[in-house]
Amino acid sequence: MKKGNQRKHETRDSWHVSPEQKRPPPPKVEPPKRIKVPPMPAVTIVPEPGRWLWTCRAGFEAQLWEELAWGKKNPFLLGPGLVSSDPFTGENPLPQPPTFARMGFMISDVVRTPADAAASLPDEPTKVQVWVPDTDVANARSGEAAAWEDTIAAIRAEEGLVDPETPWKASEAGGWLGQVCLIGPGVAVVGRVRARDAISLSAGGRARMKRTQDAPSRAAMKLDEAIDWYNVTPGKGDLCVDLGSAPGGWTRRLVERGARVWSVDPASLSPDVLKLPRVKHFQESAFDFTPEHPVDWLFCDMAWRPLEVAQLLGKWCRKGYAAQLIANIKLPMKDKLPTLFRVRHTLVEAGWKQVRMRQLYHDRDEITVTARRV
Ligand SMILES: C[S@@+](CC[C@H](N)C(=O)[O-])C[C@H]1O[C@@H](n2cnc3c(N)ncnc32)[C@H](O)[C@@H]1O
Numbered sequence: 001m002k003k004g005n006q007r008k009h010e011t012r013d014s015w016h017v018s019p020e021q022k023r024p025p026p027p028k029v030e031p032p033k034r035i036k037v038p039p040m041p042a043v044t045i046v047p048e049p050g051r052w053l054w055t056c057r058a059g060f061e062a063q064l065w066e067e068l069a070w071g072k073k074n075p076f077l078l079g080p081g082l083v084s085s086d087p088f089t090g091e092n093p094l095p096q097p098p099t100f101a102r103m104g105f106m107i108s109d110v111v112r113t114p115a116d117a118a119a120s121l122p123d124e125p126t127k128v129q130v131w132v133p134d135t136d137v138a139n140a141r142s143g144e145a146a147a148w149e150d151t152i153a154a155i156r157a158e159e160g161l162v163d164p165e166t167p168w169k170a171s172e173a174g175g176w177l178g179q180v181c182l183i184g185p186g187v188a189v190v191g192r193v194r195a196r197d198a199i200s201l202s203a204g205g206r207a208r209m210k211r212t213q214d215a216p217s218r219a220a221m222k223l224d225e226a227i228d229w230y231n232v233t234p235g236k237g238d239l240c241v242d243l244g245s246a247p248g249g250w251t252r253r254l255v256e257r258g259a260r261v262w263s264v265d266p267a268s269l270s271p272d273v274l275k276l277p278r279v280k281h282f283q284e285s286a287f288d289f290t291p292e293h294p295v296d297w298l299f300c301d302m303a304w305r306p307l308e309v310a311q312l313l314g315k316w317c318r319k320g321y322a323a324q325l326i327a328n329i330k331l332p333m334k335d336k337l338p339t340l341f342r343v344r345h346t347l348v349e350a351g352w353k354q355v356r357m358r359q360l361y362h363d364r365d366e367i368t369v370t371a372r373r374v
Pocket of ligand 1: 220243244246247248249264267284285286301302303304
């Protein structure tokens with residue numbers, strides 16, 4: 001990681017806060033005890049109807065499993081990218097739904113043909129999504145998933161059912177997302193979830209964002225997905241601070257959406273981004289930066305220690321520097337869950353409201369956090 005965290009005394013603090021407010025104590029709440037994750041089964045196990053099926057980024061099954069175990073949901077590792085659990089209601093030490101889940105639904109059936117899948121889906125308006133877990137082996141069967149989806153759509157049309165064309169239309173109309181997960185060749189787990197309650201409207205939670213030709217970094221796609229998920233868009237007239245902004249993918253996207261951006265990073269911005277209107281680069285550590293006046297949005301994609309980043313974001317809330325937050329928190333450590341628990345508590349203790357955390361499709365060893373101050 002880059003060395004950029006040498007905090008100096010603040011000199012531009014116009015809010016006149018007491019010294020003890022400047023460095024918050026670490027959160028007092030301890031994370032739940034660790035639970036030993038069982039080994040991954042050699043062959044994918046078919047889950048039982050009545051349980052929930054969850055999918056996650058391949059390699060993060062243990063995190064999802066432990067999160068569900070913390071919530072006492074009796075999780076079971078099924079195979080790469082797949083975990084099952086008891087029905088998902090009630091309390092959980094981490095936010096609901098689980099941070100590491102891309103999609104989840106109640107299993108109604110396990111079937112072997114598209115016709116059986118169609119018979120198991122609701123007669124009410126349903127956008128049917130057939131998907132495979134996001135692993136190399138399963139992705140090789142995505143052609144089979146597309147063929148199932150076409151056959152199911154044809155069967156439903158023959159039955160005279162009128163389905164919404166897109167998941168977004170299903171959500172607007174209060175309809176269902178029919179879920180068909182091909183967990184192995186010719187074996188599918190079927191279920192449904194109200195589109196409005198779904199973790200994601202994208203099949204299998206894979207919210208692919210379009211890569212624009214002139215974006216300076218792939219990080220821009222992470223931001224687009226995060227904004228879609230938050231469902232409020234920074235726009236014309238908004239003032240955004242972008243912490244850890246170089247080379248400038250997020251800053252560019254925010255400007256393209258009409259916002260003004262104070263872009264903070266000790267590293268250089270790409271010359272294209274520097275040339276954009278409404279961008280001001282503060283070439284300094286985010287730990288030293290103090291805004292001249294409160295702003296609308298705080299964005300943060302700093303490659304720095306998660307707990308220190310969380311404390312910095314907490315300070316921004318306590319001091320009323322920003323109204324809304326979208327941050328990407330890096331989690332390179334093996335034990336991610338205790339860190340995530342502390343990050344969440346730091347943000348909540350600092351006063352951030354509606355704190356949501358999710359490993360989005362474009363997130364790798366990291367998660368996205370959104371929150372608002374009021
Ligand atoms: C993943 S990159 C950000 C990419 C950026 N969001 C984009 O779209 O181009 C992480 C950045 O965090 C910056 N960083 C690390 N420590 C920092 C600090 N203390 N203050 C500000 N930026 C920091 C690094 O210089 C690096 O540019």
